[in-house]
Amino acid sequence: MIYGWPETDDSKKMLIEQVREFARAEIAPKAAEIDREGRFPTEIVKQLGDMGLMGMMVPEQWGGSGMDAVSYAMAMEEISAACASSGVIMSVNNSLSCWPISEYGTDAQKDKWLKPMAKGEKLGSFALSEPGHGSDPAGLKLQAQKVDGGYKLKGSKNWITNGKEADICVVFANTNPQAGYKGICAFIVDTKSPGFSVSKLEDKLGITGSSTGQLFFDDVFVPADCLLGQEGKGFKIALSTLDGGRIGIASQALGIARCALDASKRFASEREQHGGPIKNLQAIQFFIADMATRLQSARLLTWHAAKCKDLGLSYTKEAAMAKLAASEAAMWITTKAIQVHGGYGYTKEYVVERNFRDAKITELYEGTSEIQRIVIAAQEFAHLN
Ligand code: CAA
Numbered sequence: 001m002i003y004g005w006p007e008t009d010d011s012k013k014m015l016i017e018q019v020r021e022f023a024r025a026e027i028a029p030k031a032a033e034i035d036r037e038g039r040f041p042t043e044i045v046k047q048l049g050d051m052g053l054m055g056m057m058v059p060e061q062w063g064g065s066g067m068d069a070v071s072y073a074m075a076m077e078e079i080s081a082a083c084a085s086s087g088v089i090m091s092v093n094n095s096l097s098c099w100p101i102s103e104y105g106t107d108a109q110k111d112k113w114l115k116p117m118a119k120g121e122k123l124g125s126f127a128l129s130e131p132g133h134g135s136d137p138a139g140l141k142l143q144a145q146k147v148d149g150g151y152k153l154k155g156s157k158n159w160i161t162n163g164k165e166a167d168i169c170v171v172f173a174n175t176n177p178q179a180g181y182k183g184i185c186a187f188i189v190d191t192k193s194p195g196f197s198v199s200k201l202e203d204k205l206g207i208t209g210s211s212t213g214q215l216f217f218d219d220v221f222v223p224a225d226c227l228l229g230q231e232g233k234g235f236k237i238a239l240s241t242l243d244g245g246r247i248g249i250a251s252q253a254l255g256i257a258r259c260a261l262d263a264s265k266r267f268a269s270e271r272e273q274h275g276g277p278i279k280n281l282q283a284i285q286f287f288i289a290d291m292a293t294r295l296q297s298a299r300l301l302t303w304h305a306a307k308c309k310d311l312g313l314s315y316t317k318e319a320a321m322a323k324l325a326a327s328e329a330a331m332w333i334t335t336k337a338i339q340v341h342g343g344y345g346y347t348k349e350y351v352v353e354r355n356f357r358d359a360k361i362t363e364l365y366e367g368t369s370e371i372q373r374i375v376i377a378a379q380e381f382a383h384l385n
Contacts, residue, residue, distance in 0.1 A: 012071055019075045022051065023082035031083035034209035035354050040165055041209050044086050049120015053079070053090060055098045062102065063115035069244070069306035073251040077299075080255025081262075084358035085209030087255055091248035092161045093117060096366075097124020100170055100241045101188065104229040113168055113188050125166035125191075126245075127157040127215055128238050134159065135371050137172070138181040138235060142217060144173035150224045151175070151187065153217040156199065159365065163213020164198050166191055170241075171217075172234050184234035188226045195220040206357035244309065245366045246319040250302040250326035253362040254295065257330040260337035260355040261291045267341050267350070278340075287340055291333045298326040317379035324372035327362035334359040 027044055034041050048054050056072045058064020072094060080087030101114040116122040133140045142155035153173050160169070169189045176183030189196065200214040229237050265288060268279035278284045302325075305318035337352040338345035345352045363369045 012074065015067070015071055016074050016078060019051070019053070019078040022047070023078045027079065027082035027086055031085075032348075032351070032354065034083060034085055035206075036208075036348075038208040040211060041083065041086050041089070044083070045089055045123065046120065048079070048086070048090055054093050054120035055114075055118025056094055058098050058102050058114060058118040062110045063118035064098065064102070065118075069247060069309040070303055073247055073302055073306040076248055076251035077255040077258065080252040081259045082255075083209065084252060084256050084355075085207045087252040088161055088207055088210045088249075088361075089123075091245070091252055092126060093120075093124045095245040095248040096126035096241055097162075097166075097168065097170055099244050100126075100186065100228060100237055103240075104186070104237055105188075106225075108225065109188060109228065117168060122167040123162055123165050125160050125162040125169045126241070127160050127169050127171045127189075128242075129157060129159045131156060131158045131214075135368060137238060138184075140172060140174060140184065141177075142171070142173040143177070144175045144185055144187070144222075146175060147221070150226070151185075151222045153187070153189070153195075153220040153222060155217055157215040157217075159202075160213045160215055161210055161365070163215060164201060164211035169215070170228065171222075172238050173217075175231060179232065181235040182232050184238070185231050186228040186234040186237045187222045188228055189220065189222055193220050193222070205360060206354070207361055242366055243316050243319045246323040246372070247302060247305050247309065247315075249362055249366045250298070250305070250319070250322040253323075253326035253330035253359065254299050254302060256355050256359050256362070257291075257295050257298070257326070257333040260330075260334045260352050260359075261288070261295060263351050263355070264288060264291065264337045264340040267344070271342075284340060287336050291336055294329040294333060298322070298329040301325045317376055320367070320372040320375040320379075323362075323367065324369055324376070327359070328369060330359040330362055 052065035055064035056067045060066040098117050117124045128137050130140050144151040144153055169191055171187045171189045172184055174183045175185050195218040197216045198213045199216040202212040268284050269277055271278045302322040305315050305322040308315040308318045334356040341350055341352055344350050
């Protein structure tokens with residue numbers, strides 16, 4: 001049984017034991033240094049690729065592992081419990097870069113672009129947000145002008161995870177601004193294309209080992225065969241991709257929260273006050289009980305969303321609920337983890353300080369908590385009996 005999931009089959013158990021062992025032995029010991037130095041963990045990303053974790057849900061035919069979304073969610077939790085920066089790099093490659101090409105790409109696009117990303121030989125990114133369009137991407141301004149043989153992209157993108165290192169970027173641009181979101185198209189862009197540049201890297205509170213870049217497109221030529229899906233369908237491609245991405249980020253939040261809970265239990269067992277370990281104090285027991293309960297509630301919502309995806313059911317609302325619950329649980333749990341540690345938890349000597357900083361982003365990217373509530377409420381009203 002994996003963390004209270006009675007249905008877990010043997011193949012998932014084996015996978016998760018393997019990923020957990022790898023994360024504990026190879027990633028966790030480096031996580032503090034990655035955070036402190038703000039270093040992109042190149043060697044870890046390579047290992048994730050070798051283990052088949054960079055294209056988990058991509059069919060084997062296209063270089064992936066052909067696994068289901070529940071396995072992906074479980075693996076994401078394990079990697080993120082060791083290092084949240086590695087977690088988001090993995091999540092963006094799997095959910096936001098491989099998935100849309102796997103779902104909407106032609107066979108030729110899958111062969112050329114998806115295969116190397118799913119194998120972990122190339123890294124992907126997803127460029128939707130812009131300086132003036134974060135929560136409201138329908139009005140995005142990146143221009144895609146039709147030219148002979150393809151399109152020319154002009155404008156900029158913001159908050160792009162893997163922005164600095166990505167080889168391939170799924171980019172959203174508008175060919176017909178008068179049509180609003182119905183003019184948005186998705187493109188597969190080679191980041192070596194002339195005119196493409198990373199104009200700024202953000203100096204962040206947490207997940208410092210992953211890069212967050214501003215991209216600049218100076219008349220970047222994109223050949224016609226790099227249009228992903230149909231013209232004008234890019235907005236739907238973006239939002240359906242984010243549905244899956246939210247399961248990945250929910251799982252990242254679970255990993256961060258679990259790391260903080262485990263650290264709190266260890267600390268409470270060792271730290272002595274009032275004549276014994278503080279775990280004997282009811283105040284601490286109540287913290288631990290509430291942390292564990294919130295974590296498990298969020299985990300079940302996350303696995304439920306992943307299961308809906310695997311069963312081919314709608315999962316827009318489920319993914320939004322999972323991300324909302326898991327990210328807010330992570331913020332709450334990491335805050336309490338510092339409280340359990342007292343002053344020690346406020347220092348960089350203890351992992352909970354990093355967990356607290358890393359947790360915050362999960363309430364922001366791939367849709368803020370407020371956006372998740374908008375998505376959930378819209379779905380609730382759409383199914384009014
Ligand atoms: N899947 C597919 N299509 C969808 C959809 C979904 N989940 N949700 C809506 N649509 C479709 C609708 O059916 C509609 O199409 P039709 O007109 O043909 O019916 C169209 O999209 C427009 O729908 P809405 O009017 O509901 O769209 P909206 O503009 O009001 O936006 C929103 C709704 C949910 C708020 C959306 O804007 C949203 O999710 N915003 C947040 C964006 C976000 O998460 N950004 C993060 C970017 S990635 C990132 O964080 C960086 C990184 O690198 C990790």
